[in-house]
Amino acid sequence: MKRWNIAITGFGAIGKAVAQIIREREQHYRELYAADIRIVAVCGSRAGLIDHDGLPWGTDSALPLQPGVTGAGFIEGSHANVLIEAGPTNFETGGSGYTYIRQALSQGMHAISISKGALVFDYAGLADLAKANGVQLKISGATSAALPTIDLLQYNLAGCQVLEVEGILTATTNFVLSKMMDGMSFDDAVAEAKRLGIAEPDPRFDVEGWDTACKVNILANAGFGARLKLQDIPRDGIDQISPADIQRWKAEGVVPKLIGRIQNDGGNTKASVELKTYPLDHPFSQVTARMKAIRVNTDVMGEITAIGVTSPLATAAAALKDFEHLLMAAHR
Numbered sequence: 001m002k003r004w005n006i007a008i009t010g011f012g013a014i015g016k017a018v019a020q021i022i023r024e025r026e027q028h029y030r031e032l033y034a035a036d037i038r039i040v041a042v043c044g045s046r047a048g049l050i051d052h053d054g055l056p057w058g059t060d061s062a063l064p065l066q067p068g069v070t071g072a073g074f075i076e077g078s079h080a081n082v083l084i085e086a087g088p089t090n091f092e093t094g095g096s097g098y099t100y101i102r103q104a105l106s107q108g109m110h111a112i113s114i115s116k117g118a119l120v121f122d123y124a125g126l127a128d129l130a131k132a133n134g135v136q137l138k139i140s141g142a143t144s145a146a147l148p149t150i151d152l153l154q155y156n157l158a159g160c161q162v163l164e165v166e167g168i169l170t171a172t173t174n175f176v177l178s179k180m181m182d183g184m185s186f187d188d189a190v191a192e193a194k195r196l197g198i199a200e201p202d203p204r205f206d207v208e209g210w211d212t213a214c215k216v217n218i219l220a221n222a223g224f225g226a227r228l229k230l231q232d233i234p235r236d237g238i239d240q241i242s243p244a245d246i247q248r249w250k251a252e253g254v255v256p257k258l259i260g261r262i263q264n265d266g267g268n269t270k271a272s273v274e275l276k277t278y279p280l281d282h283p284f285s286q287v288t289a290r291m292k293a294i295r296v297n298t299d300v301m302g303e304i305t306a307i308g309v310t311s312p313l314a315t316a317a318a319a320l321k322d323f324e325h326l327l328m329a330a331h332r
């Protein structure tokens with residue numbers, strides 16, 4: 001039985017969902033991969049807990065977090081071999097996630113990032129660091145989570161030339177637009193998205209198009225080997241939409257969507273975030289409030305469209321898909 005020690009940085013809604021699923025799957029990991037999985041360390045912004053034998057979960061899953069067990073020294077002190085980073089997204093500095101991921105990779109730990117900031121800030125640097133240390137940097141959770149995006153590009157379409165990717169990549173903007181078309185106000189729809197746990201702590205990050213921009217930025221750089229910066233990506237938002245726009249789209253029989261697009265023309269990769277409308281019979285028009293979608297056009301495998309649900313639990317499960325791929329590789 002191989003022992004795997006996991007540290008989770010950012011112990012909020014997603015971090016806790018990750019921990020919950022890992023604990024529910026303990027037997028599954030043992031049976032399929034002969035893997036003894038222990039969560040040995042978690043931390044939030046002010047407090048955390050480390051126990052090298054595995055954290056002492058009570059029956060209510062509450063943990064006796066200790067003030068100060070976070071930040072500098074947390075990764076080294078965790079003695080983990082996998083980091084799952086689920087802290088806040090800060091694309092300007094990389095945020096705390098950048099520091100945690102760098103420390104983890106430098107120490108020979110695999111890193112699974114659910115937050116986007118570090119990846120937008122310096123995907124290439126982190127990927128190089130992972131390679132130099134013989135470990136993996138996995139990013140499904142940061143690239144639309146349960147929707148197959150980066151795995152589609154890197155595994156399923158291997159060998160193809162991917163010409164174009166377009167997707168409804170941000171759950172919050174799709175939720176808000178769908179609800180506005182059903183008659184809800186912008187403010188009420190954003191509040192509901194927050195209540196459901198899909199919006200960012202500051203929902204301007206979603207509605208101004210930053211979340212989609214971050215996702216296409218990471219996908220372009222990780223999936224196409226581009227070196228795009230966020231400022232290279234023209235960006236629409238949905239925060240300026242008026243009731244008159246909604247009435248006009250209804251009258252025209254079209255459906256508005258905020259789209260992340262990547263175009264790859266002979267190695268020249270461009271990305272954008274665009275507010276577009278689609279006729280009612282277009283597949284994207286069927287992507288209702290709690291869903292996301294991606295359409296990929298390739299040279300020889302043609303066009304592929306995937307549509308899926310979104311939720312905080314699905315996001316946590318996507319990060320654990322990345323973890324399971326690490327287990328599969330080690331168990332071969």
Ligand SMILES: NC(=O)c1ccc[n+]([C@@H]2O[C@H](COP(=O)([O-])OP(=O)(O)OC[C@H]3O[C@@H](n4cnc5c(N)ncnc54)[C@H](O)[C@@H]3O)[C@@H](O)[C@H]2O)c1
Pocket residue numbers: 009010011012013014015043044045046070071086087088089096114115116141142145197198199200201311312315
């Ligand atoms: N909610 C979703 O559906 C979803 C989907 C995909 C990706 N994400 C990403 O996952 C991340 C977490 O989202 P969430 O909904 O759990 O947010 P959240 O606000 O519930 O949790 C974030 C946690 O990070 C902690 N944190 C802040 N600063 C920290 C620091 N310096 N060190 C350690 N921890 C720190 C906070 O204390 C908090 O517990 C975000 O980056 C978000 O973009 C969320």
Ligand SMILES: N[C@@H](CCO)C(=O)O
Pocket residue numbers: 142144169170171172173198199200206211
């Ligand atoms: N706020 C994001 C979740 C993180 O990717 C969304 O609405 O899709």
